[in-house]
Amino acid sequence: MRALVIGNSDGIGLATTRALLARGHEVTGISRRAAPIAAAGYDHIVQDVTEPRYRDVLNDYLARHADIDLCIYCAGIGARLDLNDLARQTQTFAVNLMAAVITTEVVLGHMIARDHGHFIGLSSIADLMVSPQAPAYTASKAGISRYWEGLGRALAGRKPKLSNVRFGFVDTKMADAPLRPLLMTADAAARFVLGVVDRPRLTATKPFVMTLLARLTTLIIRSPLSFLFVPRN
Numbered sequence: 001m002r003a004l005v006i007g008n009s010d011g012i013g014l015a016t017t018r019a020l021l022a023r024g025h026e027v028t029g030i031s032r033r034a035a036p037i038a039a040a041g042y043d044h045i046v047q048d049v050t051e052p053r054y055r056d057v058l059n060d061y062l063a064r065h066a067d068i069d070l071c072i073y074c075a076g077i078g079a080r081l082d083l084n085d086l087a088r089q090t091q092t093f094a095v096n097l098m099a100a101v102i103t104t105e106v107v108l109g110h111m112i113a114r115d116h117g118h119f120i121g122l123s124s125i126a127d128l129m130v131s132p133q134a135p136a137y138t139a140s141k142a143g144i145s146r147y148w149e150g151l152g153r154a155l156a157g158r159k160p161k162l163s164n165v166r167f168g169f170v171d172t173k174m175a176d177a178p179l180r181p182l183l184m185t186a187d188a189a190a191r192f193v194l195g196v197v198d199r200p201r202l203t204a205t206k207p208f209v210m211t212l213l214a215r216l217t218t219l220i221i222r223s224p225l226s227f228l229f230v231p232r233n
């Protein structure tokens with residue numbers, strides 16, 4: 001299997017890349033820093049997904065690897081709101097939403113033309129929430145979740161497959177909230193992603209009970225408790 005993992009120098013993307021390589025797959029990674037991986041079957045493209053040339057980088061990759069089987073979009077940032085610096089919120093949309101949309105257009109578009117493949121996007125259970133602490137994070141996740149789930153429904157019964165993966169708290173640098181209920185390791189998150197590779201799902205949520213917590217928090221959103229649910233970096 002040939003896979004492209006975007007946002008894999010760290011965290012869930014790195015753990016997922018390692019898990020794919022352990023299965024013997026050919027993997028290419030994309031992120032601003034190189035991934036700490038020196039394994040046969042791995043190569044890396046150093047690229048910021050918010051730069052204009054990102055689209056060309058994806059097209060170049062697809063020209064070389066038209067037989068791609070799997071793409072996993074893991075790139076993400078979460079910025080705490082600073083009312084004196086809304087540019088960080090804009091940057092959050094650029095990575096979590098617009099670059100994910102461009103990746104979907106180019107890579108899923110290629111897969112649709114070939115009736116083949118599986119596109120997995122990493123979103124978050126935070127897609128349910130309204131957050132005064134990190135409004136761009138929750139809004140970008142809401143936007144990308146609804147987009148991927150709508151596209152996934154449009155692809156129902158045919159190939160390629162599209163899966164939207166929604167995590168709660170995963171122990172990476174992004175998740176440094178004061179309370180991290182039901183925290184998962186990055187390796188456990190990667191195992192879950194590999195389960196989705198094996199069995200595509202329109203929406204795959206882990207842990208599911210966090211959905212109830214997020215909904216409850218949204219009900220009391222106008223309360224300070226909401227900060228407990230939002231990753232930051």
Ligand SMILES: NC(=O)c1ccc[n+]([C@@H]2O[C@H](COP(=O)([O-])OP(=O)(O)OC[C@H]3O[C@@H](n4cnc5c(N)ncnc54)[C@H](OP(=O)(O)O)[C@@H]3O)[C@@H](O)[C@H]2O)c1
Nearest residue numbers: 007008009010011012032033048049075076169170172175
């Ligand atoms: N950790 C959690 O609790 C949690 C919960 C729910 C959902 N998620 C989602 O899971 C995904 C992965 O998160 P994580 O926890 O693994 O975060 P992470 O450890 O901070 O890793 C984020 C990855 O995204 C890459 N990235 C960030 N900005 C980029 C850019 N402009 N261009 C290219 N690559 C970029 C980073 O690489 P470079 O810095 O080298 O570019 C890094 O490899 C995100 O979408 C996140 O929202 C995480």
